Amino acid sequence: MKTEKKSLLTKVAVGVLFVLAVVVGIILISNKNSEIEKLNEQYTNLDDMYKERDSLVNDMAKTFDEIEENLTFVQNKRNQLRIDNEEGARNEKEAIVDDIKLMNTMLEESSKKIDSLNKRLESSGIQINSFKTRIARLTKEVEQQNANIAKLEKSLEKRDNQIQEQITQITELDQKVEVLETDILQKEDSLEEASQILTQKENELNKAYFASGTFKELKENGVVTRDGGFLFIGRNEKLQDDLNESYFTELDKRNTDIFPIFSKKAEVVSEHPDSSYRYIYDENQIAYLKIEDPEEFWKITKYAVVQVK
CATH class of the missing domain: 1.20.58 (Methane Monooxygenase Hydroxylase; Chain G, domain 1)
Incomplete structure (x- = not known):
């Protein structure tokens, strides 16, 4: 009996341990x-x-x-x-x-x-x-x-x-230049006008007149006359006071220094220093009158008259 009881307890213990092992494993x-x-x-x-x-x-x-x-x-x-x-x-x-x-x-x-x-x-x-x-x-x-x-x-x-x-300065300069250009144009116009007037005056001052011919021709055309003398002795030809300028040839003193004559004899009737001119001869006749000193030649009168014979 004791043996069976002990065997049962052992089985129970083993079962409990198995369950515990399973639970622990889980x-x-x-x-x-x-x-x-x-x-x-x-x-x-x-x-x-x-x-x-x-x-x-x-x-x-x-x-x-x-x-x-x-x-x-x-x-x-x-x-x-x-x-x-x-x-x-x-x-x-x-x-x-x-x-x-x-x-x-x-x-x-x-x-x-x-x-x-x-x-x-x-x-x-x-x-x-x-x-x-x-x-x-x-x-x-x-x-x-x-x-x-x-x-x-x-x-x-x-x-x-x-x-x-700079643009402002350039604009101001352009305006000044424009004013200056206008002023220069005005002055140029004035200078041109003055130059024209001066040229006209110079041309006028340098105008001279030349006439030549026999005494008869010169007298008939209102250029010369005779005065003084007695019985045709000591009479002198001279220029008339009221000259007939239409008979004269107008010239420029600055570029004229020769007057054609083509005569055996000639006499300068107008007043000119003898040293200021001379006659140029060709084949025994006077070919032309040569002005040697224009300033001296024209100092007294602007009319040059040559009487040919």
């Missing part, structure tokens, strides 16, 4: 599955974080390249611009203004991209010091380029003001 299996799920979840989160990080790094690297390309373009374009104090063509000025607008637009886009990168980096919770340093450097460079563009715009404005001043 619990262990359950805990292990839970830990596996947690690990899987952590792995998934970590994988997502790495993917996000990789995406962020790629996007930021691409954006950095775009910003640096913009800054390089702006710097090169700014170096190409030359703004001096000379007046440039309108098309040149418009091109400079357009370039400045383009540079401002590119710098503004770069600033927006930098702000976007900064916000995205902060919201991601990812700490990438090299990116923060690069963002700070690009921000500073954009600010510097903005300052340079501002100086460029100020230089352009200064040049425009100087050009406007």
